[in-house]
């Protein structure tokens with residue numbers, strides 16, 4: 638497949654680039670700082686673009702089978718500052734997808750992007766108010782935007798829990814359509830497993846217009 642990857646210089650994005658190349662795909666890594674991506678491969682093209690500008694993105698989306706994103710803006714301490722990064726970037730990305738006639742868009746979000754009264758105490762009263770509330774809220778707003786305003790886009794929101802840099806065991810990645818993967822154990826997801834799941838979704842065409850929680854098995 639021909640795949641464009643946003644956020645390729647981040648710790649998850651680079652795993653997605655490596656996994657895609659290992660699977661034989663043609664990869665266009667769209668970055669803001671090409672010097673940061675040191676990976677070299679015959680099937681890897683690195684281009685510079687502005688994720689907030691559809692005119693800048695569109696030429697690199699032309700001819701792609703899918704666009705995948707591991708973009709992220711980091712935690713928002715004490716959730717004092719409103720985060721708009723995910724919706725601000727989603728809108729030009731969707732405009733560029735439409736102009737380039739690319740339907741498939743797979744992006745990384747997180748567990749707990751929406752409020753639920755059944756969420757664990759730590760999520761509702763510690764993690765969201767102190768660390769990640771605004772980030773998760775804006776990821777949820779991006780998911781809502783894709784669902785409500787982009788009926789023409791075959792999106793998949795891939796929602797991992799805490800990400801780790803450990804090696805993949807190669808085990809089947811756990812998944813569940815919803816806020817989290819139900820389990821008695823505390824689950825995490827290694828970044829390579831998240832990459833494997835995103836590429837499985839791109840290759841299979843599964844999970845279109847769905848938000849899927851994942852975790853390492």
Ligand SMILES: NC(=O)c1ccc[n+]([C@@H]2O[C@H](COP(=O)([O-])OP(=O)(O)OC[C@H]3O[C@@H](n4cnc5c(N)ncnc54)[C@H](OP(=O)(O)O)[C@@H]3O)[C@@H](O)[C@H]2O)c1
Nearest residue numbers: 644645646647648649669708709710746747797798799800
């Ligand atoms: N960390 C976790 O435990 C965890 C858990 C669940 C979900 N997530 C989410 O999963 C996603 C990936 O997380 P991660 O920790 O692997 O990566 P990350 O550190 O959030 O990576 C950020 C990526 O986005 C790019 N980026 C940020 N601002 C940009 C801008 N203004 N223009 C262009 N590119 C920009 C960065 O590019 P530069 O390299 O140029 O800065 C980098 O490639 C994020 O959305 C994160 O919130 C993280």
